[in-house]
Amino acid sequence: RSMIVELLKGQGAPVGDIVTVKGWVRTKRGNKVVSFIALNDGSTINNIQIVVNPEDFDQDLLASITTGACIRATGKLVESQGKGQSYEIQATELELYGIADPKEYPLQKKGHSLEFLREIAHLRPRTNTFGAVYRIRHHMAYAIHRFFHEKGFFYFNAPLITGSDCEGAGQMFQVTTLDLNNLPKNSEGKVDYTKDFFAKQTSLTVSGQLEAELAALALGGVYTFGPTFRAENSNTPRHLAEFWMCEPEVAFNDIHDNMDLAEEFIKYCVQWAIDNCMDDIKFLSEHFDKELVDRLHWVLEKPFRRITYTEAIEVLEEAVKNGKKFEFPVYWGVDLASEHERFLVEQHYKVPIIVTDYPKEIKSFYMKQNEDGKTVRGMDILFPKIGEIIGGSEREADYDKLKQRAQEMHVPEKDIWWYLETRKFGTCPHSGFGLGFERLLLFVTGMANIRDVIPFPRTPKNAEF
Ligand code: 4AD
Ligand code: MG
Numbered sequence: 001r002s003m004i005v006e007l008l009k010g011q012g013a014p015v016g017d018i019v020t021v022k023g024w025v026r027t028k029r030g031n032k033v034v035s036f037i038a039l040n041d042g043s044t045i046n047n048i049q050i051v052v053n054p055e056d057f058d059q060d061l062l063a064s065i066t067t068g069a070c071i072r073a074t075g076k077l078v079e080s081q082g083k084g085q086s087y088e089i090q091a092t093e094l095e096l097y098g099i100a101d102p103k104e105y106p107l108q109k110k111g112h113s114l115e116f117l118r119e120i121a122h123l124r125p126r127t128n129t130f131g132a133v134y135r136i137r138h139h140m141a142y143a144i145h146r147f148f149h150e151k152g153f154f155y156f157n158a159p160l161i162t163g164s165d166c167e168g169a170g171q172m173f174q175v176t177t178l179d180l181n182n183l184p185k186n187s188e189g190k191v192d193y194t195k196d197f198f199a200k201q202t203s204l205t206v207s208g209q210l211e212a213e214l215a216a217l218a219l220g221g222v223y224t225f226g227p228t229f230r231a232e233n234s235n236t237p238r239h240l241a242e243f244w245m246c247e248p249e250v251a252f253n254d255i256h257d258n259m260d261l262a263e264e265f266i267k268y269c270v271q272w273a274i275d276n277c278m279d280d281i282k283f284l285s286e287h288f289d290k291e292l293v294d295r296l297h298w299v300l301e302k303p304f305r306r307i308t309y310t311e312a313i314e315v316l317e318e319a320v321k322n323g324k325k326f327e328f329p330v331y332w333g334v335d336l337a338s339e340h341e342r343f344l345v346e347q348h349y350k351v352p353i354i355v356t357d358y359p360k361e362i363k364s365f366y367m368k369q370n371e372d373g374k375t376v377r378g379m380d381i382l383f384p385k386i387g388e389i390i391g392g393s394e395r396e397a398d399y400d401k402l403k404q405r406a407q408e409m410h411v412p413e414k415d416i417w418w419y420l421e422t423r424k425f426g427t428c429p430h431s432g433f434g435l436g437f438e439r440l441l442l443f444v445t446g447m448a449n450i451r452d453v454i455p456f457p458r459t460p461k462n463a464e465f
Pocket of ligand 2: 390391
């Protein structure tokens with residue numbers, strides 16, 4: 001078997017060799033004398049052309065080779081006379097694996113809306129667009145592992161079922177084996193979770209950070225990379241109920257080291273996309289986002305601008321004074337909305353920014369408190385078109401302060417006693433962050449909706465496939 005990606009680069013086999021390709025028919029055109037099949041095997045956005053002399057083949061077989069059908073083609077690899085392709089195959093054998101009846105197959109030649117394709121998530125990988133997106137998704141996952149591996153970090157796996165709420169935002173999906181129609185009750189009339197599988201209330205994790213932290217306090221530098229879950233009922237183009245997050249955590253790093261690492265990391269990923277996914281990126285750019293390639297280079301060019309939350313609010317207040325209209329109000333203490341974040345990046349600083357030192361009330365209990373008693377050492381990286389792509393912080397390393405903060409923010413000690421213990425035994429300054437994998441993919445693919453960068457998006461009312 002030869003992969004089309006290699007054949008088209010002239011690497012799969014020398015010209016004149018007999019090669020075999022297996023894939024799905026994109027188009028078939030031609031006449032009685034010659035027909036051309038554009039075949040795609042998923043290895044690249046590009047198709048290879050199969051040149052067929054109809055006289056050499058069974059007519060029923062040829063008639064069954066329609067858009068979407070799966071075939072094997074064997075023949076001589078020759079340099080192509082046609083424009084825009086390097087090599088083609090002169091078919092000597094054709095085998096049909098599976099028909100795709102034109103009366104039923106929904107992906108005929110004409111373009112389909114992304115909304116329609118979401119309704120056929122089981123078939124959309126067959127389109128050029130989703131082939132490109134899923135290949136880029138793979139390359140970005142590989143880039144993440146490669147970056148951290150090269151730096152001597154260890155890949156650490158946090159559990160998906162957990163008894164604690166890392167972000168303390170109460171956005172957990174419950175996991176239970178209890179019969180929901182007949183819930184056991186305790187003497188107080190509440191659900192008796194001691195009768196449940198784990199003998200306690202559990203949920204799907206919102207973040208692997210707490211576990212990553214305890215790993216960092218043993219292995220030095222670690223990262224998690226896996227699915228996380230949020231039952232936030234926000235139907236936006238940037239939120240999923242199930243999304244992937246990469247969370248590095250590093251012992252002895254302060255907030256400045258953390259920003260350096262995050263910036264280097266995200267630039268590495270973007271550079272990787274440029275170096276390894278350009279065919280797919282160019283295709284997506286042509287169809288969805290003409291400025292995509294420029295924007296990718298643009299984030300690499302300059303250092304990210306680092307500002308405090310207080311400075312960000314000042315800039316936004318100044319803008320409002322000068323007539324800028326925002327949907328949500330701006331004042332010190334407010335959580336920045338996506339419109340604020342995008343204004344700062346796209347219109348004010350015109351470079352990705354890292355915002356630090358947020359009011360403690362709007363950030364999680366684990367962030368290290370500043371001397372001022374009001375702010376914490378959190379950091380968010382804001383990107384053009386995306387808004388927040390990374391969120392992180394230096395962690396509170398002091399046992400008493402952390403315990404107090406957890407209490408203030410109503411995070412039950414019984415759920416995180418093990419996490420608190422790491423501050424009792426050999427605690428140290430440490431920092432980490434979480435990259436929203438699909439947000440990174442939105443950025444490198446130029447897609448506008450997060451539902452289009454994950455194979456099976458989980459959003460409110462959407463778990464069909
Ligand atoms: O800012 P978040 O909530 O931070 C954490 O979960 C920390 N525990 C990370 C850490 O410090 N280790 O989420 C981190 C990132 C966000 O910046 C965003 O990119 C992405 O995860 N994210 C989402 N992506 C898609 N859908 C959602 N509902 C998301 N919520 C957060
Ligand atoms: Mg955040």
